[in-house]
Amino acid sequence: MAHDAHDNSANIKRIWSVFAYMSVITIVEVAFGITKPDFLHSNTFLGMNLLNWIFIILTIVKAYYIVWAFMHMEHEKASLRWSVVSSVVFLVLYLVFILLVEGDYIYGVFANSTIKWNF
Amino acid sequence: MGATATTETKVWGGGNEPMGASYGKMMMWFFIVSDALTFSGFLAAYGFSRFKFIETWPLPDEVFTHFPFMHGVTAPMYYVALMTFILIFSSVTMVLAVDAGHQMKQRKVAVYMLLTIFGGLIFVGSQAWEWKNFIKGEYGAIETKGGSLLQFVNDKGERVKLEEFVVQLPEERDVLKRSNGTWFLQESSTPTTFSVSEVQTAFKVHPELRVRTERIFQDTDADRKDARLEKGLNKKKHKEVLTRDASQKMMDNAFVVVEGANLYRNEYGSKLFADFFFFITGFHGFHVFSGVVINIIIFFNVLLGTYEKRRSYEMVEKVGLYWHFVDLVWVFVFTFFYLV
Numbered sequence: 129m130a131h132d133a134h135d136n137s138a139n140i141k142r143i144w145s146v147f148a149y150m151s152v153i154t155i156v157e158v159a160f161g162i163t164k165p166d167f168l169h170s171n172t173f174l175g176m177n178l179l180n181w182i183f184i185i186l187t188i189v190k191a192y193y194i195v196w197a198f199m200h201m202e203h204e205k206a207s208l209r210w211s212v213v214s215s216v217v218f219l220v221l222y223l224v225f226i227l228l229v230e231g232d233y234i235y236g237v238f239a240n241s242t243i244k245w246n247f
Numbered sequence: 248m249g250a251t252a253t254t255e256t257k258v259w260g261g262g263n264e265p266m267g268a269s270y271g272k273m274m275m276w277f278f279i280v281s282d283a284l285t286f287s288g289f290l291a292a293y294g295f296s297r298f299k300f301i302e303t304w305p306l307p308d309e310v311f312t313h314f315p316f317m318h319g320v321t322a323p324m325y326y327v328a329l330m331t332f333i334l335i336f337s338s339v340t341m342v343l344a345v346d347a348g349h350q351m352k353q354r355k356v357a358v359y360m361l362l363t364i365f366g367g368l369i370f371v372g373s374q375a376w377e378w379k380n381f382i383k384g385e386y387g388a389i390e391t392k393g394g395s396l397l398q399f400v401n402d403k404g405e406r407v408k409l410e411e412f413v414v415q416l417p418e419e420r421d422v423l424k425r426s427n428g429t430w431f432l433q434e435s436s437t438p439t440t441f442s443v444s445e446v447q448t449a450f451k452v453h454p455e456l457r458v459r460t461e462r463i464f465q466d467t468d469a470d471r472k473d474a475r476l477e478k479g480l481n482k483k484k485h486k487e488v489l490t491r492d493a494s495q496k497m498m499d500n501a502f503v504v505v506e507g508a509n510l511y512r513n514e515y516g517s518k519l520f521a522d523f524f525f526f527i528t529g530f531h532g533f534h535v536f537s538g539v540v541i542n543i544i545i546f547f548n549v550l551l552g553t554y555e556k557r558r559s560y561e562m563v564e565k566v567g568l569y570w571h572f573v574d575l576v577w578v579f580v581f582t583f584f585y586l587v
Contacts, residue, residue: 135347136350139346140343140346141431143339143342143343144339144526145347147335147336148304150335152333154328154331154332154335155328157328157330157582157586158324159321160586161308161324161585162308162324163389163585166329169484170483170484176390178368180586180587183305183582183586183587184582184587187578187579187582190578191575191578191579194338194571194574194575194578195575196274197342198338198339198403198567198571198574199567199568199571199572200564204267204268205266205267205268207265207367208266208267208268208273208276212279212280213343215280216283216284216287216488218287219284219287220283220284220287220291223287223288223291224287224291224294228291228294228295229293229297230295231294231296231297231298231299231450232298232299233296234298234299234300235298235299235300235301235302235389235587238299240514
């Protein structure tokens, strides 16, 4: 990318700064997980509480750093980058959408109809 | 990269690396994509079951509360956060090894590979300790005939362990031996520390005890009007605590004592919870273990000078990709098992 791949000190610096970002993110996640601030925990956005939104977004940020910096995705050709990332992202979103909607539907069946516990 | 690759047809015409990655690295990416989809399948199935039993799913910060050398202290999340740090740090040493490989520094690659191996071993060991605590359990619970799980709290709402109020009575029990059943059916003389009737008797003589159900209190109007729930002990997004009368009614239906966790039932709540825990963290731990084995092989190759002779440390890069992938999976397991 922008900086020279043979410039060693820049590479090393990048590695340690990514480690610092990921440590900070993990500490923030754990702090939120333990304290569970009430205004985040009881307010929901699109059916999920704000705390879980924060956890999931921070997780995706961490995943971005692992794939881009540690797995050197930022130095790969765009064709490799997008054939790997876009297929995984699309298939995972599709699978998660189907399974979570179905799980929620079955919850509704248990809660609202006469069937209580048959599988 | 082929020097002749000037037009689009020649790039994909063969004898070339159109994506700028060697065959081996390409195949590692193929494997990672398929393995990522496997893990997504597991985690999505976990999400499916959790959404299906959204009202009764165990709360993770009540399950994972142990920390080494801090016995009896409730420390949610600290231990698993430490494990996450160990794995991220072993990813850092791995990427430093890859970087040293680019500069053909054999000794540096070996040192960083060794650190990565140690990080991996510490992580697998930590996971084993986590499993031990999960399987052993702490409080114990009762399963009713209807399949729901009852835990015990005192009149202040604090969890009470079975061993704190149940006494072993001198009672006889018919043990199923191999000689008097079907040949493959047998059991130990004491499947659990306490029997169902011992727990029921002890519950009757301890009026301060209440039953805590699997259901999560949502503080809605219907929840507040529910006469079965103990006033003052129920907090929003915590498990529901029943009144003494309702507790006694639930205890009359006791069916089996649950201590710790196995693949059939667990003292934390939904049966599927332990199944998914064992399966997903086990499958991830298996990946870490194979990663350590592969790293050891590559480490010895580095020491033997295999890649020095080859004038390329690309093999270190390939195992590095796998190792980072294991870290990537853990980041998601951490979020969906321990945080959300």
